[in-house]
Amino acid sequence: xxxxxxxxxxxxxxxxxxxxxxxxxxxxxxxxxxxxxxxxxxxxxxxxxxxxxxxxxxxxxxxxxxxxxxxxxxxxxxxxxxxxxxxxxxxxxxxxxxxxxxxxxxxxxxxxxxxxxxxxxx
Numbered sequence: 772x773x774x775x776x777x778x779x780x781x782x783x784x785x786x787x788x789x790x791x792x793x794x795x796x797x798x799x800x801x802x803x804x805x806x807x808x809x810x811x812x813x814x815x816x817x818x819x820x821x822x823x824x825x826x827x828x829x830x831x832x833x834x835x836x837x838x839x840x841x842x843x844x845x846x847x848x849x850x851x852x853x854x855x856x857x858x859x860x861x862x863x864x865x866x867x868x869x870x871x872x873x874x875x876x877x878x879x880x881x882x883x884x885x886x887x888x889x890x891x892x893x
Contacts, residue, residue, distance in 0.1 A: 775868060783829070783830060791849050792832070798833060802828070804827060806865075809883070809884045810882065858876050
């Protein structure tokens with residue numbers, strides 16, 4: 772069972788969706804990278820595609836073992852609320868850890884965030 776979540780945008784601490792995730796995390800998380808590209812939607816949230824060349828910087832959080840299913844159901848609803856364009860996928864971090872992450876499923880073209888980090892966007 773995968774018990775980790777990789778976050779790169781609005782689920783990060785201090786961002787608008789962090790309060791949905793915070794009750795379910797075990798610790799402060801760890802900085803990690805995942806293969807893919809990060810895009811600026813122009814709507815106040817980023818979009819990740821894990822099937823692209825590049826590297827996305829974010830954090831990985833271990834979810835509380837007794838609430839993994841509850842956390843993922845809630846986050847699926849929260850992330851799916853953005854025009855039904857995000858879905859949960861399995862990713863592997865640069866350190867080899869398996870984690871869930873939310874990937875953009877739409878076909879719109881956005882400007883890539885060259886740094887691979889939503890926090891360091893222009």
